[in-house]
Amino acid sequence: MAETLTIGKALNLGLRRAMEDDAKVVLMGEDIGRLGGVFRITDGLQKDFGEDRVVDTPLAEAGILGTAVGLAMRGYRPVCEIQFDGFVFPAYNQIVTQVAKIHARSRGRLPMPVVIRIPFGGGIGAVEHHSESPEAYFAHTPGLKVVAVSNPVDAYWGIQQAIAHPDPVVFLEPKRRYWDKGEVDTGATPEALFASRVVRAGDDVTVLAYGPMVKTALQAAEAAAEEGRSLEVVDLRTISPLDLDPVVDSVRRTGRCVVVHEAPVTLGLGAEIAARVTEHCFHSLEAPVLRVGGYDTPYPPSKLEEEYLPDLDRVLDAVDRAMEF
């Protein structure tokens, strides 16, 4: 049953299916009911599943995550929507001190299958606090799992897998790609959630990306191909746990690696990857692992976001630099 779906619609259908499959799944968030969420990801779900399963919450993120903890203790599977990346921080305390640690602290006696959906990243011309990439904060916290989807197939399956997963998952949705379309086979067997994937084969440089930057990396590979340069693009898909095996295999072949993300480069995911790739591929590397990311500045006003966000030129520039070694 292949359907052409946007990422947004794929998430909507994935949520619907997860709710049908498991009566313990409860969606919670601001404006997710009647409005269907500010991005309409939960459109129609309250109508079909009722106000007890699709809960319009009071305007309080600590409240959303803190009550999700209690609901999870009672055997529910709360799926929390944070309206925009910059608004997760009022809930940050609950996420990093409670959601992340309760399983370990209770020696596994208290389940914590909480999903935290966050539309993340920039590129939509918004005002401040609507374009952040907070993944490193979460990936740095043991006890949390973090995934970032890039396409409708992973959106559809990934959200269902995250919900069914026993651990808390921070589920990052590339908001500027919500309207990108792709074919989804809703009858297929999905790929594992915590696995990265080679999405374009190539020989010269391995380009790593996740979420919104996968498309940018693929565009860069397309452009590079016209100049006779062959880029291998890996969609990380999962940030914590990192699935480095396909990356290591790739870099051992290409000898060069460029990591792309929107978050500021300093202490971003690229730093971790560079360290690990260096450890595992030291003898194969022809160049240092290079990072392309946001600058180490607050996310700028929207008139400057084009200059802030990595685009295909900046990826190609890094590829050139990697090739020069």
Add this chain to the structure above:
Amino acid sequence: MTTEVVDPVPGAGAPHLPRQTGLVQLLTPEGERVQHPDYAIDVTAEELRDLYRDLVLVRRWDVEATALQRQGELGIWASLLGQEAAQIGAGRALRPDDTAFPTYREHGVAWTRGVDPLHVISLFRGVDNGGWDPVATGFNLYTVVIGAQCLHATGYAMGLQRDGAESAALAFLGDGATSQGEVNEAMIWAASFSAPVVFFCQNNQYAISVPLERQTRIPLYQRAAGFGFPGVRVDGNDVLAVLAVTRAALAAAREGQGPTFIEAFTYRMGAHTTSDDPTRYRLASELEEWKLRDPIARVKAYLSRTGTADADFFADVEAQADELAVRIRRGTTEMADPPGRAMFDRVYAEQTPHLAAQQAQFEAYQAGFEGGGH
């Protein structure tokens, strides 16, 4: 006259709303002056005309900005339509030495603080994060993260108190914001330290799509009692009542009597922002009911009926509004994009070597494009 107007428009309001009780009103929707024992206010004819002018001008600014957004000149706009009286009344209650801590919708308050509308617009155009001087204007920067500013206002008020300054802080928040932990913490702090801060909540009945009943079971102003300070509900569409109530609360704060919570009972006539679709969550009939309480119409009715203003005055205000609209339109469309290096400016008071180097790299990279070298 009545001392307190209970339910001034019987049966009006969204069906889910609690009955309005204890609403302070000084000018009815029909434009009749009424008295209130606690909130007497003497306003001169000139002051009234000035308030009217403020209301009309900020509405025009808002309408123009909404249009500019529709035409692609602004990324987004948060409209104040329907909330003009709450904002002008509160803003005009401030003294120059007081400080306002707004959310993202307080364009009317910005107006009363002398902030250039184009500075506010620049934020929504994506040129900067608000170009005005918060220190010189006593109007803080906009705060997008809901509720954060309430703690800032309280801390600022504690600073005023320590310095022996007889000034106050005025924190703005929405009905939805009252659910945030930080807002509740601010009220606990304010009470505990008797800080000279006033919490001014514009209850416009919705937090985006979520109606008031999902934030509270009791009228918001009654929550103040639980924190240990007075709460007042004022007709937020009555500029005189808002002015009187806010003035009194600020005066009490300056005199060392501690905080007050003001609930300005009002309605957001437009969308939450230009990205929102209110038809998904509210009925047209609700809007029609609130139209009858328009904050501008009642002042106009009063001014006309009492002969406080004549046709020339109204025509003159209209002309000023037209002029303002033209200035805003031209100023917006001519507003230059910032240079890319602006990102790196003032991230720190003292630039770091790392960021300076990154800025230099950025500039070199950009120069490569300009020279056509790429």
